[in-house]
Amino acid sequence: MGISASDADDSVSAGEFSARYDSFVVDLLGSIAYGELSAFVRLAADAQHAPSLRDRSVLGRMAVSEFGHYEAMCARLDEMGMDPELAMAPYQRMVDAFHERTRPADWHESLMKAYVVEAITGEFYAAIAEHLDEGTRDAIAKVRTSDAQTAELTGLLKKMLSEDPRLSSRLALWGRRLVGEALTQVQRIGAKHSFLVGLRPDATQEQAAAEVHAILSALTRNHSKRMSGLGLTA
Incomplete structure (x- = not known):
């Protein structure tokens, strides 16, 4: 259910709550927009190998989709009267650093990486x-990555693992590293920009942290199921 200023209690004015909520949404959309733009660049580069x-x-198709997602976020920011570039700017260094830490060694x-990161980010956005x-x-x-694209990516991974079983241990380890980095990234961005504090008039940092923890736990469980589906240990 969406949030409205009328939900505010006596301790928070409607104007204050509305401003806090709008700030939260701009932060969130800015982070998603830059994440999708960087994903487009990364996937296009990885496709060359x-x-x-x-x-x-x-x-290549996934990269095109990511750019479409980026444009959708920019369009929403424009509707809100916000400059997309300014909204994205606080996240550029953080997202770029994540991709540097998780640079793939090969195809x-x-x-x-595409399989793990796209699933986790999509689920996180949906939860928020x-x-x-x-x-x-x-x-x-x-x-979100389409079901068809997810199925195609899953099929490629299963085929790759069946053709070369020696990849299993390496990719299982790589998957664990990726999920750890992705969940840490969510926590880092949330702590820096107070995600979820803007969603309730009585929200506190402690309550937001608890809600983020619950979301991260769900993301971890779902990741484990996906790895099991590939025959890998999460």
């Missing part, structure tokens, strides 16, 4: 969007 043109097209690791107004919630709902 594909062993075949068909494989290259898989990440196999590129596929696994449940608390938002309808317009923002609908915009964020567009930021």
Whole structure:
């Protein structure tokens, strides 16, 4: 259910709550927009190392989708009267550093990174969007990898693992590193920009931290299920 200024209690004025909520939404959309833009650049670059043109097209299509997601976030920020570049700026260094820490060593690791990171970020956005107004919630709902793309990526990974079982231990370890880095990134961004504090008039940092913890736990469980589906240990 979306949040409105009328939900504010006596301790927080409607104007104060509305301003706090709007600031939260701009922060969130800015972080998503830059994340999607950087994902576009990363996937397009990783596609160059594909062993075949068909494989290259898989990440190429995902890159195109990511750019569409970026444009959707910018459009929503424009609707709010916000400059998308200014909204993204606080996240550039943080997101770029994440991708430097998780730079794939080869094509196999590129596929696994796309599989892990896209799923986790999509689920995180969906969990946060449940608390938002309808317009923002609908915009964020567009930021997800399609079921067809996920199935294609899963199929490539399973084929790759069946053809070379020696990859299993390395990719399982890589998957664990990726999920750890991704969840740490969510926590880092949340701590820096007070995600979730703006969603309730009586919200505190402690309550927001507890809610973020619950979301991270769900993300971890879902990641484990996906790794099991590939025959890998999370």
